[in-house]
Amino acid sequence: MTHPPVAKPILWGPVWGLALMQGAITLLWVIYNLYLVQLLTQLGFPPGLAVSLLVLENLLAMVIEPLMGTFSDQMQHQIGTRLPLISLGVMLTVALFIVIPTALIWGQGPLRWGLPLLLVAWAMAMAVFRSPALSLLGRYAMGTQLPQAASILTLVGGLSGAMGPIAGPFILGLGPFVAFTLGSGVLLLASLTLRWAGPTRKVEPPRDAMPVSIPADMAAHPGVSSLPWAALGLVFGAGVGVGLGFRLVMTALPAALTQRVPGANVPLVLGALFIALALTAIPAGQMARRLGNRRAMVLGLSAMAGLAILVGVVSSTAVGVVLAALFGAALSLVSNGTLPFALAMVPPTRAGVGTGTYFSGGALAASLGGGLFSNSGLAPALLTLIAAVAFLLAGLCVGYSRRFSQG
Missing domain, CATH: 1.20.1250.20 (MFS general substrate transporter like domains)
Known part of the structure; x- marks a missing residue:
């Protein structure tokens, strides 16, 4: 007996986990932009270097984002999940973000050039996991439901973005060590929430049973298609x-x-x-x-x-x-x-x-x-x-x- 296809419902738990990830990414960029000039000038760099660094970081991200997306597609096909790449990028980002303000202590003399290198490395680490993570939205909602699911990401991202103009003085008042540590903690918590809220693969039902609505993120997929x-x-x-x-x-x-x-x-x-x-x-x-x-x-x-x-x-x-x-x-x-x-x-x-x-x-x-x-x-x-x-x-x-x- 055949059954009509069952519509895939929105997986609100994983969507909210993904929204927290989006909010954390936005918050880290808010903190970074608030402190960037301050960190550079305290080590004797000109304020204009901040613009050059942001341009360089974005040019690198322009290349890294699609490469990491492609790599995560291959990983999804080969092992059934993108989570190892996401976790690697998150851990690198968290570690580097915590280390950045410590350059104010050890970054004297020739060592001060370690700060720009750390900043660029952190931006590259951010680009490693963003595309693989946010592409998961397509597994948590389908078709006309996607914008509705994405609205939760916009909601959380908008609130995080508002922290810059509205709470900027408060964030700056925390000092770079506290602010960067808190930002890293938020990203780590968001990553753990995404992993915890993500669906797990269900046991395959009998052939005559009603079809299961969705496969989980661990489910296998057909071969990777050619690029359009x-x-x-x-x-x-x-x-x-x-x-x-x-x-x-x-x-x-x-x-x-x-x-x-x-x-x-x-x-x-x-x-x-x-x-x-x-x-x-x-x-x-x-x-x-x-x-x-x-x-x-x-x-x-x-x-x-x-x-x-x-x-x-x-x-x-x-x-x-x-x-x-x-x-x-x-x-x-x-x-x-x-x-x-x-x-x-x-x-x-x-x-x-x-x-x-x-x-x-x-x-x-x-x-x-x-x-x-x-x-x-x-x-x-x-x-x-x-x-x-x-x-x-x-x-x-x-x-x-x-x-x-x-x-």
């Missing part, structure tokens, strides 16, 4: 567009407020963006499920393009808060959709490289934004115009991708 290069090109392009546009807006908004509004509360405005991103994540996930992920992403990118132009001419703190909140709400449609979009463009056996390719595009965008537009002297209105174009180009990549979709 055209589809990956669109995923990469979308990553570049979204990443560059967002970075330029985050550069132009504080600059516009500072120039046009004396005494503007910049942390409040930036915090409003991340809080709105978090609060609208779940409703945006429901909307994407009804509209379809691509339509929701294109809608969000179009709204972000229009709002980006308005950000460049903000006239008061209150207007800045409103525009930032609207931008964050539109961003939630895009953030919810990025992982489902990347996963839909590749076969399931290529989930890691699909995710890694999107992050690779974002890393290139971060390098371009930091290298070309950081301290460029361009007017905020011009920066936001470029950001609007980047968002629209990303929307074109998403819209055109339908013909290459794998699911």
Whole structure:
């Protein structure tokens, strides 16, 4: 007797574990960016070295992210899990993050160059596990349910991102040793939670039994499929567009407020963006499920393009808060959709490289934004115009991708 296929429910436990991982990754970058200049200058390096390091780290991540995604796909095929690679990357990241502030003690004289090397090594370790870990979302939800599941990652990531502008003084008040140790502990806890919450393979049912809804992460899969290069090109392009546009807006908004509004509360405005991103994540996930992920992403990118132009001419703190909140709400449609979009463009056996390719595009965008537009002297209105174009180009990549979709 045959039975109709059983719909795969969202595995909320593993999704929340993955969301904690996303939040921990975001929090570590918040701590890193808050302390980067301080650590470098205390050892006698010029503040400008921070920008050069960030550009270098992102260029390396641009290569490492898809490579680690590909390697995790092969590991999934060979041994049935990506967790060893994820665990290795997490342990390296935790260890290096704890060691970084100790350079203030031993990093004197020629040894001070150990700090930049540690910083680059830590960023590389972060790139080792992010794509393999977040590609697991495709195993915890399917099809139209993916944006709904991804909304939990956006919610937690948005709250973590808000820690920078809202809780920055508190984090800096902790001091680098405490802050970096706490950040490492959060990542380690998130990794253990993900492993604990992850499904385990069920015993195979009898042939005449009702089918089990899902295999676990340890389940075997067919051979690794060939790479869909055209589809990956669109995923990469979308990553570049979204990443560059967002970075330029985050550069132009504080600059516009500072120039046009004396005494503007910049942390409040930036915090409003991340809080709105978090609060609208779940409703945006429901909307994407009804509209379809691509339509929701294109809608969000179009709204972000229009709002980006308005950000460049903000006239008061209150207007800045409103525009930032609207931008964050539109961003939630895009953030919810990025992982489902990347996963839909590749076969399931290529989930890691699909995710890694999107992050690779974002890393290139971060390098371009930091290298070309950081301290460029361009007017905020011009920066936001470029950001609007980047968002629209990303929307074109998403819209055109339908013909290459794998699911």
